[in-house]
Every structure is written in structure tokens, then in C-alpha cells.
Amino acid sequence: MSLTLDQVTCAYGGAVVLHDVSLALEPGQVLCLLGRNGAGKTTTLRAIMGLVRPRAGSIALDGQELTRLRAHEIPRLGVAYVPQGRGLFPFLTVEENLRMGLLVKGTGAEALEWIFALFPVLKERLGQRAGTLSGGEQQMVATARALCTNPTYLLMDEPTEGLMPALVAKLLETVQALKARGVGVMLVEQKVDAALKVADTVALMETGHVRYHGTRDEIASRPAELLKYLGVKRQAS
Amino acid sequence: MSGAAGATPRAGRVFGLHLAVIALLLGLQFLLPPFHHGMVARIMILATYAIGYNLLLGYTGLMSLGHAMFFSAGMYATGLAVYYRGVGTVEGLVLGLAAAILLAVIIGLITLRTTGVAFLIVTMMFAQVFFLTTLYFNAITGGDQGLVLSGRVPPLRFGNWEVALTHPAVKYNLALAVLTVCLLLTLWVTRSPAGRVLIAIRENADRTRMLGYNVFNYKLLALVLSGAVSGLAGSVWTLLFSYVGSSYAGILYSIYPLLWTLLGGAGTVLGPLVGTGLMTYIVDLTSGLTDSYLLVVGAALILCIMWLPTGVMGGVRRRWWSWLP
Amino acid sequence: MAAISAPLLETVGLQRAFGGLQAVRSVNFRLDRGEIRAIIGPNGAGKTTLLNLICGRLRPTAGRVVYKGQNITARPAHDRVALGIVYTFQIVSVYRNLTVEENVGLAVRRLLMQGPLHHFAINPQAVAGRVHDALHRVGLAAAKDQLAGYLPYGHQRLLEVAMALASAPQLLALDEPTQGLAPDEIAGLVALIRDISKTATILLIEHNMQAVLDLSRRITVMDNGSIIAEGTPAEIEANADVQRVYLGG
Numbered sequence: 001m002s003l004t005l006d007q008v009t010c011a012y013g014g015a016v017v018l019h020d021v022s023l024a025l026e027p028g029q030v031l032c033l034l035g036r037n038g039a040g041k042t043t044t045l046r047a048i049m050g051l052v053r054p055r056a057g058s059i060a061l062d063g064q065e066l067t068r069l070r071a072h073e074i075p076r077l078g079v080a081y082v083p084q085g086r087g088l089f090p091f092l093t094v095e096e097n098l099r100m101g102l103l104v105k106g107t108g109a110e111a112l113e114w115i116f117a118l119f120p121v122l123k124e125r126l127g128q129r130a131g132t133l134s135g136g137e138q139q140m141v142a143t144a145r146a147l148c149t150n151p152t153y154l155l156m157d158e159p160t161e162g163l164m165p166a167l168v169a170k171l172l173e174t175v176q177a178l179k180a181r182g183v184g185v186m187l188v189e190q191k192v193d194a195a196l197k198v199a200d201t202v203a204l205m206e207t208g209h210v211r212y213h214g215t216r217d218e219i220a221s222r223p224a225e226l227l228k229y230l231g232v233k234r235q236a237s
Numbered sequence: 238m239s240g241a242a243g244a245t246p247r248a249g250r251v252f253g254l255h256l257a258v259i260a261l262l263l264g265l266q267f268l269l270p271p272f273h274h275g276m277v278a279r280i281m282i283l284a285t286y287a288i289g290y291n292l293l294l295g296y297t298g299l300m301s302l303g304h305a306m307f308f309s310a311g312m313y314a315t316g317l318a319v320y321y322r323g324v325g326t327v328e329g330l331v332l333g334l335a336a337a338i339l340l341a342v343i344i345g346l347i348t349l350r351t352t353g354v355a356f357l358i359v360t361m362m363f364a365q366v367f368f369l370t371t372l373y374f375n376a377i378t379g380g381d382q383g384l385v386l387s388g389r390v391p392p393l394r395f396g397n398w399e400v401a402l403t404h405p406a407v408k409y410n411l412a413l414a415v416l417t418v419c420l421l422l423t424l425w426v427t428r429s430p431a432g433r434v435l436i437a438i439r440e441n442a443d444r445t446r447m448l449g450y451n452v453f454n455y456k457l458l459a460l461v462l463s464g465a466v467s468g469l470a471g472s473v474w475t476l477l478f479s480y481v482g483s484s485y486a487g488i489l490y491s492i493y494p495l496l497w498t499l500l501g502g503a504g505t506v507l508g509p510l511v512g513t514g515l516m517t518y519i520v521d522l523t524s525g526l527t528d529s530y531l532l533v534v535g536a537a538l539i540l541c542i543m544w545l546p547t548g549v550m551g552g553v554r555r556r557w558w559s560w561l562p
Numbered sequence: 563m564a565a566i567s568a569p570l571l572e573t574v575g576l577q578r579a580f581g582g583l584q585a586v587r588s589v590n591f592r593l594d595r596g597e598i599r600a601i602i603g604p605n606g607a608g609k610t611t612l613l614n615l616i617c618g619r620l621r622p623t624a625g626r627v628v629y630k631g632q633n634i635t636a637r638p639a640h641d642r643v644a645l646g647i648v649y650t651f652q653i654v655s656v657y658r659n660l661t662v663e664e665n666v667g668l669a670v671r672r673l674l675m676q677g678p679l680h681h682f683a684i685n686p687q688a689v690a691g692r693v694h695d696a697l698h699r700v701g702l703a704a705a706k707d708q709l710a711g712y713l714p715y716g717h718q719r720l721l722e723v724a725m726a727l728a729s730a731p732q733l734l735a736l737d738e739p740t741q742g743l744a745p746d747e748i749a750g751l752v753a754l755i756r757d758i759s760k761t762a763t764i765l766l767i768e769h770n771m772q773a774v775l776d777l778s779r780r781i782t783v784m785d786n787g788s789i790i791a792e793g794t795p796a797e798i799e800a801n802a803d804v805q806r807v808y809l810g811g
Contacts, residue, residue: 430675431675440660448725451638
């Protein structure tokens, strides 16, 4: 049931934003996409979700070609997306937002129970309009909504942005809990330390290319790469 | 832009182009057959109306559906003063301008608290009130039928000189003069500090407020300028065509400048002129073929929004002449 | 810092409710001239609301804001900018379709547009000079002719700071300035803020604890609409409530 990208090239109009990107993800694994703004990380996630059609290359889920499908068909196959900026329905309540997730692929009460165990504060906010929540609470709702579809793969775009340290830690715990449940997570992040805490594999992107792809331990022992593509100074570990 | 080294050659091109357009219109009057001569004169006044509209939509980012009230405020103030009081031409114009400015201030103070769709609806409502008022007082205004001013419009007086406004050449050149003044006004807006603030408000009103600008006051300034130019157009219209009537206060006359501006290119100086000319001739050609020319108007609006969202001159600016203001 | 000196900014019993939700509950906040003060706290604690009340983007439901000894509670946001209170947005908000130079130019011109005549024309040299200074200070001088919307996000953030600098701030309120920036961009911004603090008092909301600890002399912690702790970085880190509620330790 692996999710693979093979030589994917994407462009917006005349500008090519992804060049021959190849990645692979298995259930129960965490792949982190690292890179500066504009490196193509968000575009990679959007391409998987069918929001951007690749000019070349293939994206396959368990052998099935995703690039031929319409965007709304992809979540039904078990790939869920938490976009940057969360994408909540601001005038709907928390409960209604979550139900939208259930409508896609209803899994009923047990999914909600587990989700509320992960994010207990949401139970108190069920009747509140999503647009009036704080940034961190919105992030929780967006993640919970994606989890309502009981996905095999979860794509998350900068989920820790704007979250306080306690919530960042909480979110990373969530990723690890998902991993333990067998969900494969593709995580886009700018916070390198946070990313390296949870990642199994790491892909460093720059101007649309994957410049480096390896395990977490491999990248941690290569501070030069991190410095070159992210400007991050780290000791080799 | 703000004193950049490239400002002088760019300014040369800009002024050159606009002076060329004016010179073209000036010369055209000697070449046009009588029917088109009158058409172009009409187009130039209506283009002035559209220029007024563009100041609010294209440069401040506020879409109104009530500009007919400014146009007809100018029209009625001038027309009624001439009809009942026999005022001179210049006095008539001043009255028209004053009426439009006063109306714009009042309307602005009430409606500019709103923006977007709310502003659209509120301006439409006030224009409807104005329209119905002109019908209500039809004893004075002549209502729908209107009043014909023929014979009552005094000639233009310059000292000892007298020029009858009924003469086609006078109509044409007066319309051209008014158009020129308003084109230059728009050019000024795009280059002056105040005009830049209006553009900033269009681009990001919240940001502009947090830079320290009193956004409400600037919007009011834009509305007053816009209303004044529209009112001036109405004033001149009545002087040249010797007629006032309620139809000019109706919703259609609020939709027209929106259409002309969008078609020609909102936020460009020449857009309103291009749009007015194009649309007037399209309507003229199609009314020769069918009675349902309004269908053409509606279709033009839809096609324009779908295919030419930046209008003709907006497209020109994007494709070829990025320096076009 | 003088022991007894009038604060630059004070809020007295400041409150703001949104319907039934008390976002800011009777906050008494005091900021001294020349400080770099960080406000930290959980999401939903009321930090941005407090900043918005100080900058005038929101009106309080009770209480007052006192700046340089004057009650400015009734003053609208644009007036407060003229007084020197300058705000940068949490999510970058520049003029995307205007050039970098024009973005900063708008900030500069507000200072120079003092009378009605200046609405007609302003000395372009004066404007260009100040624009250049602000851009140079943040390191964007080379990008001045680019459209702001095409800049990478980190540079858009720097542009916002340049616009804030060009507005002659005395109190610079930064709302999560490091959000969305890469690690080296964050380091650059921290250095820039430290530099700005020589001429302006800085008030900043941040979640990046490293930046907070590097920069601030004092930290104010908010939770649930109230200030729950205030002190030096060392004191705050050691505070058990803060650890539990915010740092996750």
C-alpha cells in the first residue's frame, strides 16, 4: 500500500516548480519534506492531492495512478490533507467541520473517540464557530477533520506554524501516535529540530528539486547539507 | 515611481500618448460625417462620466451601483436652473458641479462605512431614492418625459464673444475640452501622493490604515472627485443636448459606466474612453438590427468579465505597454 | 533604565469581549521606554487581541490605554501610527501588486504629507532617500523594483519591517514575526530587531522560544485573557505554571 512519486514535474503556467521529484512513503512511516519557502514542498503535497496536475511523472497509491483521478476522489482512497493555513470552514462550528470529514468516508463513533482522546480541548469547543478559534485550536480541528476519514496516509503542510511550544510537542506526539497506528505521514516543515524528532526519512528540497533523500540518521550526520539548503547550523550527531 | 531614475522618459511616453489621443480626437472632427460627429461628441461626454466612475472603481477599488445620481444631480441642477431661471452657461456648470459635490459628500458620509457588496447595494438604494424623487416632483422636473431646453440654453459668453451651444462644432469641442480636463485629472491622480494612497487603499485597505492613513477621509475624497466628474458630465450633457429627464437617473445609467469602465479597463486612464466608444458603437450597430439591444449590453458585460477581466486597456498594459498608467 | 520613570505605555483594566467570550480580562500592562518585551502564551490567550487593543485596531469593552501619559483609548488606529505606535501583521500583509520601493514609499510619504499641498506633490528625492535607508537597513535594497508579491515569504516579512521602520516607530509591535521563516532568516530577523531596539521600544508576540530568550529582557506570559506571569527570561523558564501551560515541560 505504498505511496510513490516517480519523476514528477509540475508547472504553474510557464514556471516549472517541481523537477523530477521522486519520493516513497510506506504506512507507519514518517517522511519529512524540508526546504525554504518556494522550494516546492507545498506543491508536492498539492500534486499528490490532485490539486495540481503534473506535466510529467506518476503518483501512485498501491499501484493505482492518482494523476488520472479527479481531486475529490483521492481522499476516498485514504489520503487525507491538512493544508497550510488549515482550510477550515470558518462559519461552521467545530462539530460541523468534523462532520464534513466524516461525510467523505464515514467511520462513525470510534474514530471520533480516538480523535477526542488526542485533542481533548475540542470536546469543549464543539459548538463554537471555527473562525473564532485561536490558531492552535484551528490546527487541531483541521488535523482532526482529516483524521475523521480514517486515512492510510496523512499529508500535513507546516502544521506547527503559529503553535506554542507545548502544542508543537503535542503535535509531534500526535504524529508518532499516528505512526504507531499504521498511518503514513508526509510532513512539510520549516522547524528542522521538530522534524528530525519524528521523521524516519527526510527529503531536502530546493527550487523544485529533491537535493537529498535519506534516513533521519543519515541527514543528522550531514550538517553540511542542512546548512547548504536550509541555512541551519547543527552539530553532526 | 517615487522619484526613480526612470521617471522622466516614462513620463514623456505617458504624456505623449495621452496628448496624441486628444490631438486625434481634435483632428477627427474635420473628417467625420455629421452623424458620427454627433456620436463622438456624445461618446466624449459619456466617457467623462465613465472617467468619474473609474476614479472610484479603478483607483480606489469601490464599486458603486448608484452613480446615476451624481450624473443626474449635475444634469438637473444645470438643466432646471437654465429652464426656470435662465442662468448663463458658466453659472449652470458651476451649479451642476456644486450639486454633485454636495450630494457626493452627503452620500459619502453615510455609505462609506460600508464596503464591497454592502456598498454596492447601499449606493444603488440611494440612487433609486434619487430617481423616485425626480419622478415624484415631476411637476418641476418633467419626470419621465423630461424637459426640453431648446431655445433656453444661453450661448457661451467670453467677454464680447458669443458662441451658440447648438452649433455641432461647439458641442464637439466643449465635450472634448471637458474630456481633456478629466483625463488629465485622472493622470494626476495616478501620479500624486494622494492618488497613490487611493491606489494603496484599493490594494490593501487594512494595511493602508496601519501605515497611518485615515482611510475613510481618502475614500470620501475619492467619492467626491468621482461624483464631481460624473456631475460635470451630466451638466455638460444637458447644456449640449438641451434635455433633462428621469431616465438618466435610473439604474441603467448606473450600470452603463460600470460596463464601459470594465470593458475599457478599470484602473487605466484611457480605459473608460475606449470602453464607452466601443460599447456605444456596438449598441448603435445592433439597434439597427434588433430592438433587444439591452441583450447585447448584458452579453457584453458577461463576456467582458469572463474573457477580458482587465478590460481592453488592461490587456494592452499587461501584454505590451507595462508603463501604461 | 531609571528606577522611577514614566512608562511608555500602560493599559489600565483593559478588557475586550467578543460576544460571550472574554478575550482580554482586565489587563494591567506596563511597558517602559527602550525595552524589548515579549508576550508569550498559549494559543487563544488573548495576546494578539491585546496588541490590537494597543494599536487601535480594536476598541476595548472597558479600561484604557495610556501612551506617554496621554489617554489614547479613543484614538483611531491611523492616529496612533502618527504617535509612533507601529504594528506588523501576523500574516504578512504587503502590497503584492506594487513594487518594493512603492511599498516603503507609501510608509515614508505619510510622514511627509503634512499639509494639503503635499497631497499634490512631494519632493521625490526626500522620499527616495528615506526609502533607500529603510530598505538598506533590512537588506532589501537590491530588490526595490521587484513586485512585492513575487518575493519569497521571508523577504516579504523583511519588507514589512522596512515599512515599519519607515513609519518612524517609537513603539514597534511585532506579531509573531518569525512565523513562516527558515532558520537562517529567523537569525537575521532577530539581529535586525536587536538593532532596531536601539531607537525604538519593542513589543513582540512570539512562539519561537529561542528568539524570545535571545531578544527579550523581560517576558510577559498570558493565559486565558490575563497576565499570569512577568519577569526575566530565567524567572519565566523556571516558573512551573508557565512550563505546564505553555512550554509543555
